[in-house]
Amino acid sequence: MTKRITVLVTFLALVINFTGNAQERLVNKADLDYDQYSFRPAIDIYKRVMDKGFVSADLLKKLSNSYYFNADYDEAAKTYKKLIETYTTDAGPEHYFRYAQCLKSIGNYDESNKMMSKFTELTSDDIRADVYKNDKDYMAEIKRNSGRYDVGPFQYNSPYSEFAPAFYKEGLIFSSDRDTGNLARYRHTWNSKDFLDLYKVNADSVSDNLVTKLSKDVNTRLHESTSVTTKDGNTMYFTRNNFKGGKYIKDENGVIRLKIFKSTLKDGIWQNIEELSFNSDSYSVAHPVLGPDEKTMYFASDMTGSLGESDIFKVEIKEDGSFGEPVNLGNTINTEARETFPFVTSEEILYFSSDGHPGLGGLDVFGTKIANSKYDGAILNVGEPINSKMDDFTFIMDEASRKGYFASNRPEGQGADDIYSFTENKPLMFDCKQEITGTVRDKISNEVLVGATVKVIDENNEEIMSTITDSEGKYSLSLDCNQGNFVRAQIEGYVPSEEYIGKSDGKPKIIDFYLERDTVTAGFGDDLSKLLQLSTIYFDFDKYNIRKDSEIEVEKVIAAMEKYPSLRIKVNSHTDSRGKDSYNLWLSQKRAEATVNYMISKGIEKARLQGEGYGETKLFNECANGVKCSAAQHELNRRSEFIIME
Template structure:
């Protein structure tokens, strides 16, 4: 190498080192913004670094995430594609998931499914992967749920952001940055430079058809958003940045977290503003909503115990205004991605937004029934037009009027986020309903059991519902056929019996129960026929052979003796008063013997049976000799009894 060449090489190396140091400094600044969740400044910095042809897997991941969390899905898809193509060995499962989500928002469901297959191949216990495997035809399900709403744009939208509507009096509260000039982008975290305030419309005579600020003491110079007011209008729960006594508070990473505050109406002014005790400077708590009885507060958080980026939690509101410990709603609702913006209707249907459950792209709105605080019901995508390929969120609904509101950043809107009004034309079918009916009978006598209890027990051994058999021994139950259940019949003095019904297609099912007595509570001299509620064993006039209709009743006695091997009986037979008394005595004896011979032929040991004929000596009515009785009354006396002898 010549001296001149050496000088040029040194100069080039020094220049390269200078460029490298400058790139590293710029990249560090971008990472600092990224860690603060200031994604928009991070995007600007990362793009400058990328334009200088400096690229790494870490840079692409952070730039892709920054676009993703700002809902710039087209740009995010391009960056994730570059990551997958140029650094395939550095792609994590979460990168594949976000890439698949961005492709959905672009309407490329085929490629999205291919990327999701790569995601599932790298995961073992991820709920999103399980849902994808089990619901590969999720688009067909979404299509089934679609078309149930008429949707129109909220007349008070602006070119700025409007979202988080909440019912208030006869109008709404909502969040907007219309007075700040910024395009606020609230998803799970906020950029601290965007300022959102609460507004109201049509909630009082002052603001009819005019949007005004909500409460002078509620709005601050930072963010106020998602809120709920109690039915009496006296208490407000709302979301605000960690802003206390005029100062904002950052966590150890320099992030201003979100908190839920409570305010009370005092002399027409919102006052006594306090933050809730389960807030924390180290994580966010946001998006409050009340249960129908206002005894439970649902909210969103990324507190410890969260499955993904954000989960839905709940706390009980005690009578004295204090709160229980927050509880996660569980893995059926919450995934490893984002679950946020809950809303609970009067019929206890939980609506929420998620990008972890199978959807159309971005955040979709889902629904599940949570009656009896059961959070394991089927989660359904509410379909189009509520959901789109972009972010759809902050859904609220009045089941009485069938009207509601939600927000979206879908194409065709006026601003960054717009509120939409909708009317429900057809309710969402949450349950697979199956009607189960039947009759409960005594197994031996076949008589119906009136007042028997039929219970439905779920697979966790919890009683769900029950019914009592009517005068005809019938019961009727309506089951959720999305889950397995045990149907159990019980009656005092009988052995309980149950039948399992698994997940089904909802077709009606008939289950008849035949219960066995747990023990025959009888003593010497009792009539087994009466205990078993048997029909009377009748004989034709002047005959002693077992009639065909009586064979059924005798078979029931045989069944009882087979079940209770120590049981011994004496068959007593009787005649009516017609004919000579001596002849009737002989005829009755033959009837008794015919009965036990029939039982012996069916396998009952002769040592357990005895017979005795009483002729006309024990009539059960007043049809004595010389009394004019109908043939029906005479029939009643021609009978056999089964008297317990041991």
């Protein structure tokens, strides 16, 4: 830890630790082949096979994805877990991402983060991984928000620490440890520096351009910091160490916690100091700010219900001056790390500092709209030059003048922490919209699908909007380009398809969907193996026993016959062209019989099965007698088919 950040980190560490498919479901069309089930629900068939102990990576992929697209995230999570643990090398990045999304949906955030970390290891240049690694896409987002501020000096900085500016009358109140002249002062035992006090500047005509300390009733021999005053200037809330009756109070771990205190102005003096009702000796509350109507206070705390080291809360200020119960602003704003130093503008934009959201280093300043008490909007990094590789915090702004202040411990400052002034030249793009248009079609016939539903689903698997295709199969949507979304097309009788749309610059995008039917009508003479999307049942050269890698495919046919008792099947078996024609005819018959006997041994009635061998009379490819072919090409002809008889 560098010397420049010692004051800020030590102070806050002493009292609170404040500074110390959804899926990328970029759905691959090839991966959806397995979803072209012949009978619904396909889940039943795959589940029957798995319950019998016949498991493969392919089956688990299809079953888990089937659960996923049916929004059964609990079962999907269990199946993805089995896939990843049993067939690690076969599990691709999409499966890790979908598993992570499912875990998030069922509240298992720790395991979800592990899977997302693994996902980022398996991917590169992927928008979904931006929040876990600083790649070029993430940095482009920060760059897009940068350059909107002109940053200047604060003439009242000193070689010591200044931060926590707060608007007061025509000037500011801020926190500093600049009082080093009094040898009798109490000093912080961790860094031998003075404790922080509250100062004001340009707040009263008699003290223009002079920095003066607030009264002794406010400033004690411990820390005072982060203040806010009401618009009439008569009430102030501020942060102080747990200090009562001239004594500081420690918790059970020996830590002097932070509390919020209230003071009223009488005869030009701050007095009537009292602590707020939701303070505690066992956790900290700090950094108060008021909402535009002054009926809500926002603050930081590590109280029960916090998601991380410190979270941002709100609390109602009632008409009689009492307070309601604190409410956590939720896991869109708060993370498992540090969210602190809130500030709310007149336009209901919440600015705060965090090292849990992706930033440039240390604490960064972020903004989010909280109008109508909604706390799930896009979290935007305000970019450079407000943010830097160091800690950037205590951001405040007057939206009428577009001017404000913030603090940072960047090395070019005078002291450990310094206040900087700024002017905002361009606001954050909270209302960035991206137009998405396209057409939904049948994948095979290319016919447009009228009345198909196109949904927008956010990264928490919640539907936020939908539309229906018109008479030409077209749709149009307007997305929030400050957050990632999934666009999903679906219609009765078809497998849903979706694409992930990450954060963008708002440029229009065309996405056409080609949907596959989810039900195939089976009739006499149809090949069940094609309808069930089975892998081909192959045999070794000159052998007729069922290979281990083929057993699971036969089990799928058995599961279908168990589910549909009226189904009758004829097994057609074939050989390659090598060997005598008569021998091949005999061998193929043995293969058909072996397949039928296997199914009978598994409980299928003999009367529902037939078997016939065709030798080399129905080759799959051109590898006939006298044609030179590879071993792999010959293997394609050694196969069994399952023809529906009834």
